[in-house]
Amino acid sequence: MDLSDQLKNLFPDHVPEDTGEENNTEPKYWLQDDPIICKYEKRKGKPVTILEGYNGADSDFKILAKDIKTLLGVGGSFKKETIVIQGDYRDKIMNFLKENGFKVKRVGG
Template sequence: MDLKDQLKQLFPEHEVPESEDQNAEQSDIWLQDEPIICKYEKRKGKPITILEGYNGAQEDFKILAKDIKTTLGVGGSFKNEKIIIQGDYRDKIMEILKDKGFRVKRVGG
């Protein structure tokens, strides 16, 4: 039983306005006009995937980084307005971002 069901039991007369329901379904991450750049590099002989070009809030980008890392089950970090993911996961990351509504541009290889 989720919170909405519990509130309906406590306050059966209360009606939720439609605008609040629509806002709950939308993502909290701000979408942008320019595509996010997804590129591949090797550092110290190990492959990494770098995402850059996000011009929203820095906290949203950190949330996006954490979501990608947990979905793929890999390590990574957020530094200098870039998401760095350990390994070559360009195809999977691009699918995740497209599902979230982002436009992604693949750079290199």
């Protein structure tokens, strides 16, 4: 007996409301035809991952940067249409972008 059955026994007259969980096919980000370039550099001796080539709105790019930083639990910044993520996370970032419908091109090693 799961929780919903127990609740039905306690409140037989209650009609559950629609949870609103519909299949929302609208993408969270603006998708583009050109691939996003994902590259690795060292700045001041520390590894960074750089994402370039997104030509959507700045607000979409900032949301994408925030989601990537939250996913990885690292710091980063958004400047001049590039996202700079602290550390070498190319594989994880590329998987995240592909899952969200982006085309990604890996540059360098």
